[in-house]
Amino acid sequence: MLATGSRLARPSTAGVNEHAFDVDQIEQAVRLEQHLKCLADRPDSAARNTVVVAGGGFTRIETATEMPARLRAILGNAADIKVIIVDRGEKIGASMGADISVSIAEASAEVGVEWRLKSSVTGVDASGVTLADGQRIETSTVIWTTGVHASSLTEQIPGERDALGRLHVDSHLKVIGQDDIFATGDVAYAASDDIGNHALMTCQHAIVLGRHARNNVAAQMLGVAPTPYSQPKYVTCLDLGAWGAVYTEGWDRQVKLVRQEGKALKTQINTQWFYPPAANRETAWAAADPLIPIA
Numbered sequence: 001m002l003a004t005g006s007r008l009a010r011p012s013t014a015g016v017n018e019h020a021f022d023v024d025q026i027e028q029a030v031r032l033e034q035h036l037k038c039l040a041d042r043p044d045s046a047a048r049n050t051v052v053v054a055g056g057g058f059t060r061i062e063t064a065t066e067m068p069a070r071l072r073a074i075l076g077n078a079a080d081i082k083v084i085i086v087d088r089g090e091k092i093g094a095s096m097g098a099d100i101s102v103s104i105a106e107a108s109a110e111v112g113v114e115w116r117l118k119s120s121v122t123g124v125d126a127s128g129v130t131l132a133d134g135q136r137i138e139t140s141t142v143i144w145t146t147g148v149h150a151s152s153l154t155e156q157i158p159g160e161r162d163a164l165g166r167l168h169v170d171s172h173l174k175v176i177g178q179d180d181i182f183a184t185g186d187v188a189y190a191a192s193d194d195i196g197n198h199a200l201m202t203c204q205h206a207i208v209l210g211r212h213a214r215n216n217v218a219a220q221m222l223g224v225a226p227t228p229y230s231q232p233k234y235v236t237c238l239d240l241g242a243w244g245a246v247y248t249e250g251w252d253r254q255v256k257l258v259r260q261e262g263k264a265l266k267t268q269i270n271t272q273w274f275y276p277p278a279a280n281r282e283t284a285w286a287a288a289d290p291l292i293p294i295a
């Protein structure tokens with residue numbers, strides 16, 4: 001069974017590899033944290049006080065909305081801090097859905113995140129970023145959050161892959177065209193319902209995919225019936241820094257909880273649900289059951 005996850009897909013934009021930070025792996029997040037703390041030792045300047053976040057998706061918004069409080073804690077309340085999201089869209093958070101974008105705009109204004117819309121970064125260097133229209137933003141801190149790509153081990157398995165490198169799997173999570181290879185989590189392109197939706201590269205899908213894949217590998221070895229994967233419910237919980245968090249349900253992301261109610265749920269997810277079960281046989285076995293109802 002292949003379960004090797006994904007990695008940040010670095011773009012070809014000039015200077016990103018040399019000068020941008022990311023938060024894809026813990027080591028990179030620690031590197032960013034150390035850099036932010038060291039900003040306090042630099043002389044006050046626009047570049048020191050500015051963070052530019054480029055890329056897409058939820059990680060970008062969560063990272064940006066956390067930054068104002070983080071920068072103030074490091075540079076002090078008197079510093080003229082700026083956190084800027086560079087985005088190709090015409091409206092704040094529009095690519096996330098109409099309902100949720102209202103919360104994203106409200107939170108951005110409240111915590112102090114500026115959106116540079118209809119814009120993209122064409123180059124990163126040691127003192128700032130250049131935008132497609134030639135404008136420059138002076139900054140010592142560029143955070144790149146463009147999407148992820150499935151682990152390169154997927155390339156060693158013959159089979160169809162989607163644009164993100166994920167292997168097409170059947171409802172039992174077996175790689176299509178292979179008798180003995182299963183794929184799960186971020187390396188699997190799996191239908192999550194009967195109406196055309198597919199699992200995303202998220203924990204909520206990876207956890208349920210994982211339960212089914214390990215069950216079905218064992219079932220094949222034992223010669224018993226496998227359990228088809230199905231996960232029609234889709235939710236999101238987006239952290240928006242000091243504003244709180246927004247929780248949505250459905251593929252159109254209808255907002256159900258906002259601010260501190262959303263944050264309480266996000267904290268529960270981040271501190272409890274994401275973690276593996278306690279390392280004892282009975283708890284681990286119970287947590288791996290593919291028939292656990294999806295909350």
Ligand SMILES: Cc1cc2nc3c(=O)[nH]c(=O)nc-3n(C[C@H](O)[C@H](O)[C@H](O)COP(=O)(O)OP(=O)(O)OC[C@H]3O[C@@H](n4cnc5c(N)ncnc54)[C@H](O)[C@@H]3O)c2cc1C
Pocket residue numbers: 003004005006023024025059151153184185186187200201202203204205206
């Ligand atoms: C910054 C960030 C924030 C995120 N926030 C959220 C969120 O809020 N909500 C959400 O639902 N999802 C979130 N995700 C996505 C989520 O983390 C992934 O979708 C999920 O972890 C995928 O699970 P996985 O088991 O497929 O892969 P992983 O959790 O990546 O696990 C894969 C494992 O395989 C190991 N591995 C890789 N290659 C090899 C090899 N060759 N040999 C042996 N081992 C190997 C890796 O070290 C790793 O331990 C976030 C991701 C990132 C990067």
